[in-house]
Amino acid sequence: MKLPDIKILDEKDKTLRMISKEIEFPLNQEEIQLINNALDYLEISQIEEYRSKYDLRAGMGLSFIQLGLPKRIFVISEEIEENKFKRYVVINPKIISRSEELIYVGEGEGCLSVNRxxxxxxxxxxxxxxxxxxxxxxxxxxxxxxxxAVAFQHEIDHLNGILFIDHIDENNPYKNRHLMREI
Incomplete structure (x- = not known):
């Protein structure tokens, strides 16, 4: 498998703070190509052999804003069994309902734009x-x-110029943990 040529913006890039614009249909060739490249990249990053070969960090989601295009689209590649993936293409998303229950990732969230x-x-x-x-x-x-649900909310945040680190209280990074369930 060949690694697609995509550049993921770093957290210091001000583009990541832009609010992405809605996409119009039909998609253009550049958008279609970027969807496929981003999904291929994510799948390669989740396969240990390729992750080592290309020196990658594993990722399951990418928004177009992370690739320098402020458009309301993200892709997720979920590994459903070893080296088998389910692909999600999510354009102009809107959260229409949410549970009251709150959760957090025990190991902490990560992001391909936050290299620390x-x-x-x-x-x-x-x-x-x-x-x-x-x-x-x-x-x-x-x-x-x-x-x-975490992945979708993380990517929707990107479309609104928000990084996961913005949600963490620097003075008390584990604030209100007792009110949430760890996953």
Missing amino acids: EVEGIVPRHARITVEAYDENGNLYEIRVREDM
Whole structure:
């Protein structure tokens, strides 16, 4: 497998703080190519052999803003069994419902744009329902929970110029942990 040629912006890049604009259909060739390249990159990053070969950090999601394009689209590649992936293309997403229950990732969230360890918890809703379009312009609704709910909320934050580190209280990085469930 060949690593796609994509450049992921670093957290210091001000582009990441932009609010992404809605995408219009049909998608252009550049957008379609970027969707495929981003998904291929994510899958390669999750396969140990390639991660070592290309010196990558594993990632499961990328938003277009991380690739320098402030458009409301992100992709997620979920490993459902060893080296087998389920692909999500999420365009112009809107969270239409969310659980009251809050969760956090015990090991801490990570981001391909944040190239450092960050201590602390990021409160996320345990379950969310998202309305979005696929790459063909078809409207769909998806309900996600646990890890996938975290991933979707993380990527939607990117579309609004928010990084996961913005949710962490620097003075008390584990603030209110007792009010949430660890996953």
